[in-house]
Amino acid sequence: MLPPFAYSRPGHIQDAVERLAQAGAHVHAGGTDLLGCLRDGVFPAELLVSLSGVDGLAGIETRNDGGLAIGAMTTIAEVAGHPAVRQRYPVLAQAAAEVGSPQLRNQGTLGGNLCQKPRCWYYRGDFPCLRKGGYKCFAVNGENQDHCILGGANCFIVHPSDTAPALVALDAEVHTLGPRGARRLPVAKLHMPPADNPTRETVLEPGEILVQISLPPPPAGLYSAFRKVRARRAWDFAVAGAALALAMDGQRVADCRIVLAGAAPIPWRAQEAEAALRGKTLDDAVIAEVAAAVVANAQPMSKNAYKLPLFKGLVTEELLKAKGV
Numbered sequence: 001m002l003p004p005f006a007y008s009r010p011g012h013i014q015d016a017v018e019r020l021a022q023a024g025a026h027v028h029a030g031g032t033d034l035l036g037c038l039r040d041g042v043f044p045a046e047l048l049v050s051l052s053g054v055d056g057l058a059g060i061e062t063r064n065d066g067g068l069a070i071g072a073m074t075t076i077a078e079v080a081g082h083p084a085v086r087q088r089y090p091v092l093a094q095a096a097a098e099v100g101s102p103q104l105r106n107q108g109t110l111g112g113n114l115c116q117k118p119r120c121w122y123y124r125g126d127f128p129c130l131r132k133g134g135y136k137c138f139a140v141n142g143e144n145q146d147h148c149i150l151g152g153a154n155c156f157i158v159h160p161s162d163t164a165p166a167l168v169a170l171d172a173e174v175h176t177l178g179p180r181g182a183r184r185l186p187v188a189k190l191h192m193p194p195a196d197n198p199t200r201e202t203v204l205e206p207g208e209i210l211v212q213i214s215l216p217p218p219p220a221g222l223y224s225a226f227r228k229v230r231a232r233r234a235w236d237f238a239v240a241g242a243a244l245a246l247a248m249d250g251q252r253v254a255d256c257r258i259v260l261a262g263a264a265p266i267p268w269r270a271q272e273a274e275a276a277l278r279g280k281t282l283d284d285a286v287i288a289e290v291a292a293a294v295v296a297n298a299q300p301m302s303k304n305a306y307k308l309p310l311f312k313g314l315v316t317e318e319l320l321k322a323k324g325v
């Protein structure tokens with residue numbers, strides 16, 4: 001059952017910022033993650049501040065520089081189906097289309113997708129884990145088959161969002177508004193590595209609202225794609241996934257980003273793999289080298305080494321597609 005909380009639905013963004021300054025206040029966007037967390041007692045809430053009545057937070061527009069501006073309250077379904085996203089940033093449209101189920105994509109928002117809490121069963125369950133302010137990560141000696149193979153440090157969650165790796169691959173930025181004013185930062189810097197603070201998912205300050213996500217114009221020759229492997233065909237989170245953004249010059253990869261999903265507590269840039277690919281022509285030897293580099297520094301836990309060949313295989317397949325085989 002949901003615990004009691006106060007509810008507020010301001011019409012102006014500045015009012016929302018002010019109301020969120022209250023202790024125990026949380027942003028309510030689509031509620032698909034938030035309400036489950038409250039129902040399961042993952043964290044308490046005194047006040048929910050809905051953004052659904054705030055003007056100007058939803059919708060997708062082309063910017064003057066040819067990029068796109070996506071309001072944080074835009075639904076995942078709209079992102080997945082928008083013609084400009086599908087044509088110019090396929091990796092984002094494909095990632096959005098992989099989120100949950102049609103109901104979740106119709107109700108859930110892009111901002112909420114980026115800020116959602118991890119799905120770790122110890123964090124969501126009745127365990128005093130480090131992320132909830134407790135004393136240890138129970139996954140270390142526990143059921144860690146879904147946990148991370150990279151970047152774990154003290155907490156071994158995997159970052160749950162499908163769209164975040166795609167946005168990092170596209171070098172997108174978030175625009176925020178909070179008690180200390182407006183700021184913008186790369187999506188690549190939005191999520192908090194557990195080594196810096198295992199109790200927070202993002203670097204957003206209390207009361208800071210994610211207002212917009214902006215995409216730069218696609219680079220010349222952009223080939224982009226998102227691939228997600230999950231335990232079952234119905235809605236599920238990524239066991240392993242990758243977002244690729246390759247700036248192609250014929251068969252040569254002039255520049256690239258490879259960002260892993262289901263691998264680490266934050267969307268994980270596979271920088272060794274990017275270095276092995278940048279400037280190279282896509283051939284079988286290069287693809288094999290890149291696929292090996294994707295997991296070269298992985299440190300699997302006791303029950304998730306199965307992810308290593310999964311990541312190698314899916315990156316190999318995606319690069320073969322990019323090559324046109």
Ligand SMILES: Cc1cc2nc3c(=O)[nH]c(=O)nc-3n(C[C@H](O)[C@H](O)[C@H](O)COP(=O)(O)OP(=O)(O)OC[C@H]3O[C@@H](n4cnc5c(N)ncnc54)[C@H](O)[C@@H]3O)c2cc1C
Nearest residue numbers: 029030031032033034100108109111112113115161162210
């Ligand atoms: C059964 C199920 C399956 C799912 N499968 C997937 C999946 O496959 N892939 C995937 O990526 N996700 C999945 N999700 C997660 C969820 O659907 C998405 O994260 C959704 O996009 C969340 O958006 P929302 O608008 O509902 O966020 P909410 O639930 O309203 O908010 C989520 C969190 O973000 C914060 N927040 C929301 N908007 C903002 C904002 N603008 N500024 C600051 N903070 C904000 C809230 O305070 C809250 O902590 C699944 C969820 C469920 C319940």
